[in-house]
Amino acid sequence: MTVTPFKIEVSDAVLKDLKERLDRTRWPDEIPGSGWDYGSNLDYIKELVEYWRTKFDWRAQEEMINSFAHFKTDVNGLGIHFIHEKGKGPNPMPLVITHGWPGTFFEMHKVIPLLSDPASHGGDPADAFDVVAPSMPGYGFSDAGQKPGLDIFTIGDMWAKLMSENLGYQRFAAQGGDWGARVTAKLGLSHGDKVIGIHTTSTTSPTPYLGAGTAELSEAEKGMLAQREQWLADEGGYSHIQSTKPQSCPTG
Numbered sequence: 001m002t003v004t005p006f007k008i009e010v011s012d013a014v015l016k017d018l019k020e021r022l023d024r025t026r027w028p029d030e031i032p033g034s035g036w037d038y039g040s041n042l043d044y045i046k047e048l049v050e051y052w053r054t055k056f057d058w059r060a061q062e063e064m065i066n067s068f069a070h071f072k073t074d075v076n077g078l079g080i081h082f083i084h085e086k087g088k089g090p091n092p093m094p095l096v097i098t099h100g101w102p103g104t105f106f107e108m109h110k111v112i113p114l115l116s117d118p119a120s121h122g123g124d125p126a127d128a129f130d131v132v133a134p135s136m137p138g139y140g141f142s143d144a145g146q147k148p149g150l151d152i153f154t155i156g157d158m159w160a161k162l163m164s165e166n167l168g169y170q171r172f173a174a175q176g177g178d179w180g181a182r183v184t185a186k187l188g189l190s191h192g193d194k195v196i197g198i199h200t201t202s203t204t205s206p207t208p209y210l211g212a213g214t215a216e217l218s219e220a221e222k223g224m225l226a227q228r229e230q231w232l233a234d235e236g237g238y239s240h241i242q243s244t245k246p247q248s249c250p251t252g
Contacts, residue, residue: 001166006070006081006141008062015058022053065106072141073166075158081141082134083108084167085116089128092116093196094169096132096159096187100178100202104140107177108133130169134162136183152179156186164194177201 030042068083083105086092095115099107112131119125136155138144163169173196176184181202188198217225 001073001075003071003073003166006072008066008070008141010058010062019053022049025049065109068109068112070141073162075162075166078137078143078145078158080134080137080143080158080162081105082132082162083112085112085131087115087128087130088117088119089125091126092128092130094132094163094167094172095129096134096163096172096174098134098136098155098159098174098176098180098183099139100176100180101139103178105133105135106140129173132163132167132172134159136179152182153186153190155183156190159183159187160191160194170194171196173197173199175199 027042027046031038035041069085070081071084072079072081074080097108097111099105108131112133114121114123115129116131118127135142137150137158159174163172171194174184174187175198176182177200181200184198184200187195
């Protein structure tokens with residue numbers, strides 16, 4: 001499958017339109033003295049928008065982001081954008097790292113140099129990785145799906161294809177957080193012939209492990225899930241999500 005270099009080039013017209021829309025912002029009312037009690041503080045949001053309007057330099061950010069090696073390739077009919085930084089070491093391990101929602105591949109920009117070139121940061125070059133950081137469908141510069149059903153399970157299968165067929169890695173590791181953790185879990189569950197191992201930063205989510213044919217949870221695991229459900233009910237923003245059921249990924 002063809003892999004082509006990609007460069008981020010946002011047009012001046014898009015940036016001009018953004019500034020004009022920020023200029024026309026219609027501010028909501030706020031209860032005097034409420035601070036952050038009912039959501040974002042209005043004065044803070046105004047300060048932030050003023051920074052976007054008058055100080056934020058997108059071109060400088062664009063140049064920095066383009067310092068990474070960007071590519072696009074077709075996976076199941078969708079153009080998938082990804083960073084692909086080759087490791088500087090004797091035998092770099094291929095690693096696909098997946099962002100969450102509402103984030104982007106840019107979440108990874110600080111860790112990619114550490115993973116791909118550990119020697120430059122005081123590490124051992126033998127620990128280098130070939131890092132692949134894709135944009136999930138509908139995020140960043142990847143195409144959005146046009147049909148229902150583009151969930152974490154489908155994206156996990158797409159990443160297996162991206163790594164093995166498009167990029168030629170027969171064995172690779174996977175990492176992810178938030179929704180990316182669920183995609184990563186799918187990779188480990190369904191593609192054990194390709195995946196060396198997985199690492200997630202959302203370890204309290206059992207999806208997609210609970211189901212027919214899976215091992216009984218230990219008492220410690222059951223306790224962790226119970227604690228998670230209590231947190232979702234009392235404090236979380238996703239209390240409607242049942243963690244024991246397969247969940248769709250909000251793409252597009």
